[in-house]
Amino acid sequence: MELVVALAIGILAGSGVWLLLRPRTFQVIIGLALLSYAVNLFIFSTGGLRTGADAILRQGAAGTLADFADPVPQALVLTAIVIGFATTALLLVVLLAARGLTGTDHVDGREREQ
Amino acid sequence: MPETALLLILVALPFAGSLVAGLLPTHARNAAAALAGGIALTSLLLVWMAYPSVSAGGVLRADIAWMPALGLNLTLRMDGFAWLFAGLVTGIGALVVLYARYYMAEEDPVPRIFAFLLAFMGAMTGVVISGNLVQLAFFWELTSLFSFLLIGYWHHTTTAREGARMALTVTATGGLALFAGMLVLGHIVGSYEVDAVLEAGNRIREHPLYLPALVFILLGALTKSAQFPFHFWLPNAMAAPTPVSAYLHSATLVKAGVFLLARFWPVMAGTEAWFLIVGTIGLVTMLLGAYVAIFQNDLKGLLAYSTISHLGLITLLLGLNSELALVAAVFHILNHAAFKASLFMAAGIIDHETGTRDIRRLSGLNRAMPFTARLALVAAAAMAGVPLLNGFISKEMFFAEALSADAPLGLANILPFVAMLGSAFSVAYSLRFIHGAFFGPDPVDLPRAPHEPAAWMRFPVEILVLTCLGVGVLPAATIGPFLDLAVRSVLGDDVPDYNLSVWHGLNLPLLMSVVALAGGAALYLSLQRLLRSEIEGEPLIRRLEGKRIFERTMVFLSWRLARRLEAVAGTRRLQPQLRLIVAAAFLAGGAVVWFRGFGPGNLPPSPIDPVLASVWVVGGACALGAATIAKFHRLAALILVGGAGLIVCITFVWFSAPDLALTQLTVEVVTTVLLLLGLRWLPKRVQVPGERGPEVITRARRLRDLALAAGAGGGMAALSYAVMTRTPPDLLAQDFLARAYTEGGGTNVVNVTLVDFRGFDTLGEIFVVAAVALATYALLRRFRPAPDSLVPPAQQLDQHAAEPVEAEGGTRPVADWLLVPFTLTRLLFPVMALVAVFLLLRGHDLPGGGFPAGMVVAIAVILQYMIGGTAWTEEHLAWLRPRVWIGAGLLLAAGTGLAALAFGKPFLTTYFAYVVLPVIGKVPVASALIFDIGVFALVVGATLLMLVALAHQSVRGRRATSRVLTKPSRAVRAPVAAGED
DSSP: OHHHHHHHHHHHHHHHHHHHTSSBHHHHHHHHHHHHHHHHHHHHHTTOOOSSOBSBOOTTOOOOTTTBOOHHHHHHHHHHHHHHHHHHHHHHHHHHHHHHHHSOOBTTSSOOOO | OOHHHHHHHHHHHHHHHHHHHHHSOTTOHHHHHHHHHHHHHHHHHHHHHTHHHHHTTOOEEEEEEEEGGGTEEEEEEEOHHHHHHHHHHHHHHHHHHHHHHHHSOTTSOHHHHHHHHHHHHHHHHHHHHBOBHHHHHHHHHHHHHHHHHHHTSSTTSHHHHHHHHHHHHHHHHHHHHHHHHHHHHHHHHTOOBHHHHHTOHHHHHHSTTHHHHHHHHHHHHHHHTTOTTSTTHHHHGGGSOHHHHHIIIIISHHHHHHHHHHHTHHHHOSSHHHIIIIIHHHHHHHHHHHHHHHTOOBHHHHHHHHHHHHHHHHHHHHHTOOHHHHHHHHHHHHHHHHHHHHHHHHHHHHHHHHSOOBTTTOOOHHHHOHHHHHHHHHHHHHHHTOTTSHHHHHHHHHHHHHHHOOOTTTHHHHHHHHHHHHHHHHHHHHHHHHHHHHSSSOOOSOSSOOOOOOHHHHHHHHHHHHHHHHHHHOHHHHTHHHHHHHHHHHHGGGOOOOOOOSOOOSOHHHHHHHHHHHHHHHHHHHTHHHHHSSOOSOSSSTTOOHHHHHHHHHHIIIIIHHHHHHHHHOOSOHHHHHHHHHHHHHHHHHHHHHHHOOOOOSSOOOOOOHHHHHHHHHHHHHHHHHHHHTTTOHHHHHHHHHHHHHHHHHHHHHTTOHHHHHHHHHHHHHHHHHHHHHHTTSOOOOOOTTOOOOOHHHHHHHHHHHHHHHHHHHHHHHHHHHHHTSOOOOHHHHHHHHHHHHHHOOSBHHHHIIIIITHHHHHHHHHHHHHHHHHHHHHHHTOOOOGGGTSOOHHHHHHHHHSOOOSTTOOSOHHHHTHHHHHHHHHHHHHHHHHHHHHHHHTTTSSOOHHHHHHHHHHHHHHHHHHHOHHHHHHHTTTOOHHHHHHHHHHHHHHHHHHHHHTTOOTTOOOEEEEEETTTEEEEEEHHHHHHHHHHHHHHHHHHHHHHHHHHHHHHHHHHHHHHHSTTOOOOOOOOTTOOO
8 A cells, every 4th residue: 555655645746846846826836736745645645554444532530652543644734734825825826916916817926938 | 140140241231231221212321331330340349359250270160051951051251351451341341431431422322332243242242251162152243243333333434334244244254263163172072161161281182183273263364353354354444433442343253253262272272273373363453553554644544554453463472382472462452452452532633623633734733632642642652652651561571582482484583583573563553553642743624623522531641651661661560460370270270470560680581572672663664655645555565456356356256156046047037947946856856766676575465456446547537648648738737637636635534544535526526726827817728739849949848757756756656655564653643543532532543633733734724725725815906917918718708698787787697597506505505514513523433524624615606696697696695704714713712722821731732521411411621622623714714805896806807897898887896795806
């Protein structure tokens, strides 16, 4: 299974980086979304891939890693998802404002002179 | 008074006084002068109080633990040498304050200069009584900083600004070198305490790092003492008010350099390198400074170069590697302070009373100001080394040393002649100062009619000149004990026999003095014609101007080089920057692999599940598809990204992370809606079939980006595979799992982590989210869409064409169009709200929590907007005020954290207990739930604020269009939930 997830992370990251290097603002924002999926999955995967592990403790008992999924990467990724959403929103608005001001959706605010 | 308190007060008092003086009103010149004078006298008194113990051979110490764990203490230390210097700094400081009170004009902001003077005095005291190398370097830099402020006091003039900047650049750069030298020295000795350093002389001189330490420390000392080739800042610093010059360039700032040399003389001198560097530089500086001084037409300029020359003399003496020369150097430091301070003050009096300092314009002031003339005459004679004055005695000692010096490279043979030559120059410029200003015919055409200054303004000069006389006539009785004290504390038991007396009999030094005096007078007479000519500057070396070289260097460094670097390495375009960042990240990862090797871990990979594998085939296709079509088919790309997001979500569920899946799902929905709202404002871009392919350059660029993307993706894949096939570390996880229930009161460890263990993180995060929401809102308030986005989309125009516009500025409510979905959404709203509350409340124990719950509410509301239309929704959901939600959320979360303080617990400590409720029974209650409610409220508010602000743009856009189309129609302000735009 590790191979599948690793390839998935690779494809997401590669597509994200490709879009990040494109000249249009919308491409960049989509690229960042894909890249953040890749990074979130990567952070999540550092806890190990566990199918069928319990996520919830039983009342009154302390858990061990043998039975439970690693909560630390999960908590980190949860934070990352929300922050990622906020920054995407900010980027979108900045891009829209830039587009309104400059009249172009090129990342440099002006079309490349050929 | 205990010595700790005494030393502390000595350093702290001037700084405290400086603060107070700085706060006085601008015109409070008497109050500021009284304050500064009082503090200077108090400091002088404190220094005097230390005399009994210091004179008994003791060393006063103060150690205040500052960061004991790192071995950092505030260490103050006063031995005889430091005591003498402290006396000099505070004593001349007091005289300068008195002088400045009368010198400064009414319109000058006088409290400021006293504030700077006091702070400078504190910094200087700090330098001389520091007991720690790093601390010394710190005070050293403080003196550079305050001298910058003092020199630039009249900052409305260009010369003051430039002079100040130059002084700061040179001395502070030297200070940095000194700091480096102190670090090396501390490393050699193994301690940064001055006491330890002073005991490690042999170790220092024999250490392989001796030379670097020496060079760095000398760079610091020689820049400060204005030694060649760093001397050029000092004449330019003459733009300072004269009291400042009198203080900085006689007793304090420039003396800090020679102080340092003398301080570390016992442990660093005695080597050939020391002689070659210090001795040679001192020699060159002495000659050069004296020569240039003769040709200065500005009184202060003359004194400035003379200061350079005398400091060169002191440096030369220190460089001679002889104990007697050190005695002479310390003695000359004192003598020079006395006569130079009085001469600067006299020059200031002349400037103050006549309005000019140009020697060619001044003449015959002897008649108008006889007292001042006599005082200046005595001081200048001391500078020239006339017998029965203090300068004579130290000059005799210098001659004796020059004759007996044991110098390599045959320098010993020329030293006596050079000494005589320098001394003759000194006589010549002293003569010029006196003869030019006070003798000759009555002055004509002066800006002001000259007369004697206020008696109190002359008083400091009188004191100093009396000192010159007293020391000159009765050296052993006046300065003797103090000099002995200082020298003894530097040299310890190695103090040589020296004889402080005026008459040593007829010997070679006396003969040299006579020759120098006669030669100087002859030189001055022979130069008369040249000096009266209009030619500026000195013959022979006129073109060797340090100032111009310095300016060229500065222009080159800070302008040309910077510009060239920017042109070569900088770009304002985003793509190359991003490309560089990605490439750097890739290379950084690659470098680690290259050096440390790479291999998959040893965990056996789990079997591949065909279901998830095929799900990811779809996911990968979505990602690649989005990457391909994002330029021309934005909507399709957005849908594909959403697909990839859902598959990430499935992956989270698959690998036992329900909380993540829940959050990812809701965030995915909101992000998609957000981007959809944004699409409206982007320019149309249509791919024309059969269009000519991209240029070759573009194609090459794309290939490069593709390679970079493939590399980055491949690297990430390899990295994650390697990580996943290793056993994850369980450092924190084990701890969190073990404590989540017993100490956090929840069974959902992820949620307990967020609201309890790492609550501070979450608090920071929600503040970020709030800030972002407000920022988007603020940006959108002034949003100006591009003109080509103003026209309503084709679908909207079609709809308007089919249905006639009913009300002013509006169309039929969307609700009428989509009645069935509209009714369903309205019914759905309370259900979704219930789901949100459910998620929120169970979050501590089961998957859920504030984040997903808040997102669900936001989705419910945005659904109403989409189906019901803006107008309807805002009419019916008027209670929904996003900014209030944001504020309430932040207050609630932060308040929960602060409440812990009220119970004496650290910030954000969670309280947790079981409460027995009727019917339900025993339930756990944690204050973390209140925190989570805060998070929930914030997420609702922030998300809605962003979405609604963006959605509103189309309403505004339409209004803008209608304004464009039908001019006068007044746009109706809809009740706006997201805030009034």
